[in-house]
Amino acid sequence: DVKVTQSSRYLVKRTGEKVFLECVQDMDHENMFWYRQDPGLGLRLIYFSYDVKMKEKGDIPEGYSVSREKKERFSLILESASTNQTSMYLCASSLKGGLAKNIQYFGAGTRLSVL
């Protein structure tokens, strides 16, 4: 089974803090994604990566950055957390090709509260 592990289920941070959300997958997937999920808005893509050291902006990248130094790990960074970044953050990974191409496997999510 594919496993996507997010480092924290719940986080509480203060405004202005630098926040790191870590995601690790164990199935050698090329693609990795960070989403935020808010009630009524579905999933919105923040950043994605198709390969090590590659990153692409999604629909709402402002206030976020990412790092992918190793294939299995994709980190989301909030440089200076703000209250409007309080949300559920979901990491996902997928294969680039083959029959299972682009079927995303999701982590359990990190619920971040910024006070």
Next chain:
Amino acid sequence: ELKVEQNPLFLSMQEGKNYTIYCNYSTTSDRLYWYRQDPGKSLESLFVLLSNGAVKQEGRLMASLDTKARLSTLHITAAVHDLSATYFCAVEYSSASKIIFGSGTRLSIRP
């Protein structure tokens, strides 16, 4: 503009009834996915639909794709409480290297 619209957003239904969730998308796509999210948990893949007329079924859930109408449906047959969850469709646009999720349909099934 690439858009994916699901309806209804909320659905409360009785056990034993049939119902359909709709997923409309704005332009030609390559693949369509359905996911399920249980309360407090993450998303799990249900179906991948690859071509016009594709139909996939698992248990009481059946998904279909009409690429000409840009419409996918998720049909629930004789609903049971265990199917209560939020269901998302997601549309892949290879030309834009994007997968866009709908807002989700929260399904609540009453005994």
